[in-house]
Amino acid sequence: LLSAPLNGQRLVVTAGGTREPIDPVRFIGNRSSGKMGIEIARAAAQSGYQVDLIVGQIEVNLPKSERIHITKVETTEEMFRVVDQAFVGADGLIMAAAVADYKVDHPADQKIKKTSATSTLSVDLTQGPDILATMGAKKQASQFVVGFAAETDHLDDHAQAKLSRKHADMIVGNNVTQVGSGFGTDTNQVTIYQPNQAPQQWKQMSKTAVAKNLIQFIQELR
Numbered sequence: 136l137l138s139a140p141l142n143g144q145r146l147v148v149t150a151g152g153t154r155e156p157i158d159p160v161r162f163i164g165n166r167s168s169g170k171m172g173i174e175i176a177r178a179a180a181q182s183g184y185q186v187d188l189i190v191g192q193i194e195v196n197l198p199k200s201e202r203i204h205i206t207k208v209e210t211t212e213e214m215f216r217v218v219d220q221a222f223v224g225a226d227g228l229i230m231a232a233a234v235a236d237y238k239v240d241h242p243a244d245q246k247i248k249k250t251s252a253t254s255t256l257s258v259d260l261t262q263g264p265d266i267l268a269t270m271g272a273k274k275q276a277s278q279f280v281v282g283f284a285a286e287t288d289h290l291d292d293h294a295q296a297k298l299s300r301k302h303a304d305m306i307v308g309n310n311v312t313q314v315g316s317g318f319g320t321d322t323n324q325v326t327i328y329q330p331n332q333a334p335q336q337w338k339q340m341s342k343t344a345v346a347k348n349l350i351q352f353i354q355e356l357r
């Protein structure tokens with residue numbers, strides 16, 4: 136059941152992973168399933184937000200909804216451009232996407248062939264934009280930005296560092312090596328980090344429940 140529209144309040148939500156082409160048939164990608172971001176979009180729409188859902192190359196299984204507008208992108212730079220536009224006038228941004236940090240300098244126009252002359256192949260990579268950090272740096276006082284931190288170690292330190300480096304109002308941290316948490320699973324165990332506050336560790340629950348709790352938590356803060 137959808138609750139009443141929150142008089143035009145709009146959230147920008149990203150989900151899934153970006154891909155950086157190496158040549159026309161190959162890319163550098165990651166293991167993001169997009170489940171967490173999609174559940175966040177669903178929960179936000181159910182609470183009455185208008186949602187701009189910007190996704191990488193993943194299946195989006197959402198019932199058709201006038202509350203959710205979906206844009207599909209491939210690369211980090213494409214996601215950056217779409218988020219940058221959508222963030223104008225939005226109430227908040229939740230970046231659940233796994234964004235590629237590096238892009239291939241000069242993707243080949245034609246499929247790269249295996250040669251017998253050399254046994255190695257090098258591709259040069261350059262850093263692309265950090266979407267969250269850029270939006271965090273330019274957000275208005277009324278806008279909030281939430282990031283995710285998927286870590287394999289030292290979650291507290293990395294999440295706290297991300298809060299400040301990305302000017303985020305909240306980082307949702309999860310340890311991707313823990314059973315029932317992270318990539319591809321239907322459950323997640325997250326810790327909420329906010330500036331000048333003790334981290335809040337949530338129980339392991341379904342990603343649907345994490346998303347609902349997160350949206351409710353954000354609404355209560357505002």
Ligand code: C5P
Binds near residue numbers: 231236297
């Ligand atoms: O730095 P790291 O990738 O671990 O930070 C994770 C958070 O930053 C996520 O919310 C992710 O969506 C966002 N991010 C981004 N642009 C990047 C890299 C990460 O917006 N280039």
